[in-house]
Amino acid sequence: xxxxxxxxxxxxxxxxxxxxxxxxxxxxxxxxxxxxxxxxxxxxxxxxxxxxxxxxxxxxxxxxxxxxxxxxxxxxxxxxxxxxxxxxxxxxxxxxxxxxxxxxxxxxxxxxxxxxxxxxxxxxxxxxxxxxxxxxxxxxxxxxxxxxxxxxxxxxxxxxxxxxxxxxxxxxxxxxxxxxxxxxxxxxxxxxxxxxxxxxxxxxxxxxxxxxxxxxxxxxxxxxxxxxxxxxxxxxxxxxxxxxxxxxxxxxxxxxxxxxxxxxxxxxxxxxxxxxxxxxxxxxxxxxxxxxxxxxxxxxxxxxxxxxxxxxxxxxxxxxxxxxxxxxxxxxxxxxxxxxxxxxxxxxxxxxxxxxxxxxxxxxxxxxxxxxxxxxxxxxxxxxxxxxxxxxxxxxxxxxxxxxxxxxxxxxxxxxxxxxxxxxxxxxxxxxxxxxxxxxxxxxxxxxxxxxxxxxxxxxxxxx
Amino acid sequence: xxxxxxxxxxxxxxxxxxxxxxxxxxxxxxxxxxxxxxxxxxxxxxxxxxxxxxxxxxxxxxxxxxxxxxxxxxxxxxxxxxxxxxxxxxxxxxxxxxxxxxxxxxxxxxxxxxxxxxxxxxxxxxxxxxxxxxxxxxxxxxxxxxxxxxxxxxxxxxxxxxxxxxxxxxxxxxxxxxxxxxxxxxxxxxxxxxxxxxxxxxxxxxxxxxxxxxxxxxxxxxxxxxxxxxxxxxxxxxxxxxxxxxxxxxxxxxxxxxxxxxxxxxxxxxxxxxxxxxxxxxxxxxxxxxxxxxxxxxxxxxxx
Numbered sequence: 001x002x003x004x005x006x007x008x009x010x011x012x013x014x015x016x017x018x019x020x021x022x023x024x025x026x027x028x029x030x031x032x033x034x035x036x037x038x039x040x041x042x043x044x045x046x047x048x049x050x051x052x053x054x055x056x057x058x059x060x061x062x063x064x065x066x067x068x069x070x071x072x073x074x075x076x077x078x079x080x081x082x083x084x085x086x087x088x089x090x091x092x093x094x095x096x097x098x099x100x101x102x103x104x105x106x107x108x109x110x111x112x113x114x115x116x117x118x119x120x121x122x123x124x125x126x127x128x129x130x131x132x133x134x135x136x137x138x139x140x141x142x143x144x145x146x147x148x149x150x151x152x153x154x155x156x157x158x159x160x161x162x163x164x165x166x167x168x169x170x171x172x173x174x175x176x177x178x179x180x181x182x183x184x185x186x187x188x189x190x191x192x193x194x195x196x197x198x199x200x201x202x203x204x205x206x207x208x209x210x211x212x213x214x215x216x217x218x219x220x221x222x223x224x225x226x227x228x229x230x231x232x233x234x235x236x237x238x239x240x241x242x243x244x245x246x247x248x249x250x251x252x253x254x255x256x257x258x259x260x261x262x263x264x265x266x267x268x269x270x271x272x273x274x275x276x277x278x279x280x281x282x283x284x285x286x287x288x289x290x291x292x293x294x295x296x297x298x299x300x301x302x303x304x305x306x307x308x309x310x311x312x313x314x315x316x317x318x319x320x321x322x323x324x325x326x327x328x329x330x331x332x333x334x335x336x337x338x339x340x341x342x343x344x345x346x347x348x349x350x351x352x353x354x355x356x357x358x359x360x361x362x363x364x365x366x367x368x369x370x371x372x373x374x375x376x377x378x379x380x381x382x383x384x385x386x387x388x389x390x391x392x393x394x395x396x397x398x399x400x401x402x403x404x405x406x407x408x409x410x411x412x413x414x415x416x417x418x419x420x421x422x423x424x425x426x427x428x429x430x431x432x433x434x435x436x437x438x439x440x441x442x443x444x445x446x447x448x449x450x451x452x453x454x455x456x457x458x459x460x461x462x463x464x
Numbered sequence: 465x466x467x468x469x470x471x472x473x474x475x476x477x478x479x480x481x482x483x484x485x486x487x488x489x490x491x492x493x494x495x496x497x498x499x500x501x502x503x504x505x506x507x508x509x510x511x512x513x514x515x516x517x518x519x520x521x522x523x524x525x526x527x528x529x530x531x532x533x534x535x536x537x538x539x540x541x542x543x544x545x546x547x548x549x550x551x552x553x554x555x556x557x558x559x560x561x562x563x564x565x566x567x568x569x570x571x572x573x574x575x576x577x578x579x580x581x582x583x584x585x586x587x588x589x590x591x592x593x594x595x596x597x598x599x600x601x602x603x604x605x606x607x608x609x610x611x612x613x614x615x616x617x618x619x620x621x622x623x624x625x626x627x628x629x630x631x632x633x634x635x636x637x638x639x640x641x642x643x644x645x646x647x648x649x650x651x652x653x654x655x656x657x658x659x660x661x662x663x664x665x666x667x668x669x670x671x672x673x674x675x676x677x678x679x680x681x682x683x684x685x686x687x688x689x690x691x692x693x694x695x696x697x698x699x700x701x702x703x704x705x706x707x708x709x710x711x712x713x714x715x716x717x718x719x720x721x722x723x724x725x726x727x728x729x730x731x732x733x734x735x736x737x738x739x740x741x742x743x744x745x746x747x748x749x750x751x752x753x754x755x756x757x758x759x760x761x762x763x764x765x766x767x768x
Contacts, residue, residue, distance in 0.1 A: 183623075183733075216711060219759065224662070224686045246660075247690025306689040307660035310734040317691050360565045360653070362744045365603055370691050 085118070085125040093132070099141065102126075102133045106144055119148050120173045127180050136184050139192075146177060146195045155201035162203060174199070174206035178213065187217050228308050236261065240278035240375035243306050243313045247373060253282035258390035261377060275377025277387050281394065289371040289395045291331075292320060297402040298371065300388070303379050315375045316384060318391070318403075322368040371395075381405055509588060510618040541637035553645070561648070568644065569631065569726075570744040571605040574598060584609065584627035589616030594627035599741050604657075608739040611730065626731035627738075630666075633724055643670050643722035646700075651750045654696045655743035658687020663740065664729045667703060670722035678708045681718045685728065693743060701755045717757040 088108055092101040109122050126145055130136040149170065156166040165171070174196070181188060188210060196207050226246060233239050241255045258277040265271055281289075292298070302316030333343040374387045384405065392398045508514065547554035555563075570576065577596060584594040594609035613625030636642045652665070663685040671679055681703035688694050703718045704711060726745065730738055 212711070212713070220684070223684055226660075226686055226688045228660075243689075246688060247692070249688070249690060249692045304691070305659050305737065305739070307734070307736070307738075312736055315690075319691070360567050360744065360746050360748070362567055362570060362655075362746070363603075365693070365743055367600070373691065 085121045086129070088122070089125065089129045089133075097133045099133065099135045099138065102130070102135050102141060103144065106148060110148055116148065116150055119150070120169055123148055123173050123177065127177060130180070136180070137186060139181075139186055139189060142177065142181055142186070142188075143191045143195060146174065146192065146199070149174065149195075149199045151198045154199055154204075156203075166204075167200075171200060171205045175209050178206060178209045182213055182217075185217075188213060230309075232308055232311055236377060237276050237278055239308070239311070239313060240276065243308060243315065243375060244278060244280040244373060246308075247306060247315065248280050248282055250282035250284060253280050253285075255280045256390070258374075258387055275383055277374060277376045277383060277390070279372055279374035279387055279390065281372040281391065285369075285371050286394060288369045289397055292369070292371070292397055292401065294397060294400040296320060297404050298398075299404050299406050300384050301406045303407070313375055314379065315373050316379065316387070317370055318372040318374075318388070319370045320368050322366040379407065381407070507587070510620055537637050537639075540635075544637050563648070565653070565746060565748040566649065567744050567746040571598060571603065571742065573602060577605065578632075580605070580629055580631055582607065582627070582629050584611075585616075585624045588621055588624065589618060590614070590624040592625055592627055594629075596629060604741050604743045606739060606741050607728070608737070610735075610737040611732075612735050613733050614735075625733060625735070626729060628666075628727050628729040629740075630727035631725045641670070641724070643724055646720040646723060646747050649720070649747040649749045650700055650753055651748050652696075652698045652700065653746045653748050654685070654698075655693055656685070656687060656696060657691075657693050657741040657743075658685075658689060659739050660687055660689030661730060661734070661738050661740075662686050662732050664731075665698065665703075666725075666727040666729060667718060667723055668725045668727070669719055670724050676707075680706055680727075682706055687740070697748075697750070699750065699753050699755065701753070702758045704759055715757070715759045715761050 088105045089102075092105045092108075095101060106126065109119075110116065123145060126148075130141070135141040154167040154170050156162040178188070193210060196204070196210055200206050228246075229242075233242065237257060237260065241257075244255050245253065256279055258279055259274060261276040262274040263271060264274070298318055298320045300316055300318055303314030304317065306313050306315055335342065337343060372391055374384075376383050376387065384407075388398060388403055543554075551557045552560045569579070577598065580596060582594050582596045584590070584592040586592060591612040591614060592610065594607065596605060596607050598604070599606040607627075607629050609627055611625045611627060613623075615621050615624040634642045634644070654665075664682050665685050666680045666682045668680050671677060683698055683703045685696060685698075700718050700720060705715050705718075706712060728740065728742075730740075
């Protein structure tokens with residue numbers, strides 16, 4: 001019944017419309033609201049909004065007019081050569097690999113023919129090429145790619161089609177597209193949902209995948225207690241600042257730039273590049289260093305890796321060995337630090353089994369106090385000497401304390417998996433830091449001249 | 465290690481001849497495809513020849529090891545028999561009921577490293593490396609290595625670049641499985657020192673059906689990096705269910721009565737070296753945390 005009605009309506013249309021027919025002979029026209037391709041609405045819709053097709057025969061538009069004349073016209077237009085999937089992208093990539101070029105490639109495909117044959121392979125190829133063109137994080141590009149699918153063809157129309165995984169290849173392709181979005185952490189928007197409903201209907205696999213994305217992504221968006229900004233600063237000083245604020249573990253810490261990166265050309269034509277030195281010291285660390293016994297040495301250890309998303313920076317640490325258990329002194333808290341309530345209470349309360357609190361039955365790891373941290377462009381001893389001299393401004397103790405350098409120490413032994421002794425006995429690189437004049441005088445009084453360059457807080461390359 | 469269970473043909477009885485014709489022979493399928501369910505067969509790299517040795521050839525006899533093994537099993541059996549005399553899990557009843565914190569794993573010597581197994585995507589043909597050793601002063605463990613996200617070129621693997629540290633299944637006497645019972649706790653407490661990379665903690669409970677074998681409850685472990693130790697407290701209600709790496713629609717809270725293993729995995733698609741130092745892993749009871757489950761157990765077919 002429905003089919004007879006379809007036929008009548010189409011025949012009616014066929015008599016009215018042939019003059020308004022577009023250049024191509026295909027009646028299989030698709031209407032899409034967001035498609036960049038202009039379509040003339042020549043498709044008849046029934047009361048349910050479903051596109052009507054011819055019941056019998058091919059998708060030739062009407063049996064009254066012979067399609068042969070159009071064929072000849074069309075043959076000249078259709079390019080019948082065998083194209084590989086990547087060809088469109090390669091053609092476009094010759095100019096420049098940008099988002100505009102990628103969009104052009106998609107548009108070229110959609111404009112090429114109405115039927116969009118090979119759209120599945122095209123979309124797979126596009127997904128692979130996205131990284132080259134630099135558009136893998138762009139939601140609009142994904143939506144445009146999803147638009148390449150023909151609309152309403154793959155929507156199941158009855159329960160049998162819904163049961164039997166209607167158009168499985170196309171559904172799998174759309175699921176792969178959404179999976180690539182998921183891998184890059186891009187949240188889809190309402191355009192994606194509308195497109196998916198138009199293409200596959202509501203109970204399809206891509207729609208289900210979209211629902212999962214929309215359920216889990218908001219839940220895991222703010223789960224990181226130490227978030228790293230998506231766009232990392234390109235300036236090494238800013239990056240060092242970000243890294244040091246992160247590892248300092250103290251909100252009161254201040255970051256000081258001891259030296260900005262500087263390239264100088266001397267008279268002889270040599271280039272001298274001075275690396276940046278950015279250091280941090282929190283008030284607690286200053287206090288610890290002030291209390292440090294000058295007869296015990298302090299060590300400069302490093303470089304240790306710190307990953308910020310996909311960038312690895314290295315930091316150096318100024319620390320001392322832990323005191324042996326016999327020498328530890330528990331200093332009482334200064335009651336003047338807090339005038340409103342006592343910081344230490346010595347109450348004789350008995351705690352029973354159920355009130356043990358948060359103490360785990362583990363021995364406390366004492367690795368010695370950390371006094372300061374820094375990040376620098378070049379990790380050699382001269383640069384770190386400069387850092388120490390810069391630190392001496394705030395901590396006079398450093399002038400009297402012997403400083404040993406343990407570079408390339410710490411858990412950065414990635415080369416040998418076999419058990420290597422972790423603590424290097426003072427190897428040749430651990431030299432006592434003695435200024436040039438007093439060679440070999442031992443860890444006695446050491447004079448330092450500190451040169452801190454007064455420069456704006458951004459390096460030269462960055463626009464103010 | 466225990467032998468894999470091999471399917472046996474039903475004994476040819478009265479109806480045996482008829483049954484055997486209906487029995488699906490693996491060799492009869494096109495391409496020689498394997499019909500054994502995934503839950504029984506260990507992973508076989510594409511291109512590797514199939515291991516078709518009969519079961520009796522897979523046993524290795526060694527007398528010295530056998531004697532040593534018997535001694536070890538006897539010690540474990542003795543411990544297993546005498547512990548209940550003291551109380552549940554070898555502790556006095558009052559202590560077991562009232563304890564709020566328990567250290568489950570700590571790394572105080574080389575024998576602690578035996579309880580852990582390290583693997584990376586080298587098993588599927590990737591180029592990542594991962595090694596485990598004791599840290600400074602033998603007090604911590606250090607997992608280090610480097611990741612490489614280039615997928616192996618075997619035609620079917622799409623993603624790669626991961627490494628895991630997983631605790632081995634705890635065994636009591638005669639190689640039987642024991643499980644951790646953490647019903648009186650509700651938070652996982654770790655002390656770690658990472659390098660800023662995001663890890664994932666996986667808990668594998670004991671399951672009943674073979675389809676549930678790879679059910680793993682996971683949650684994220686974000687490391688800060690730096691020289692200071694990081695205390696991480698994750699309530700068990702936050703762990704979500706995933707199967708073979710895919711998060712599931714039908715979520716359920718983690719049952720704490722039979723936990724088998726804990727694992728740490730790194731797969732953040734960034735090539736480069738990594739390191740993670742773990743001081744101890746413990747469980748504790750946080751009375752302030754009353755949440756049962758953090759995610760909804762929502763409908764399977766929601767209307768769109």
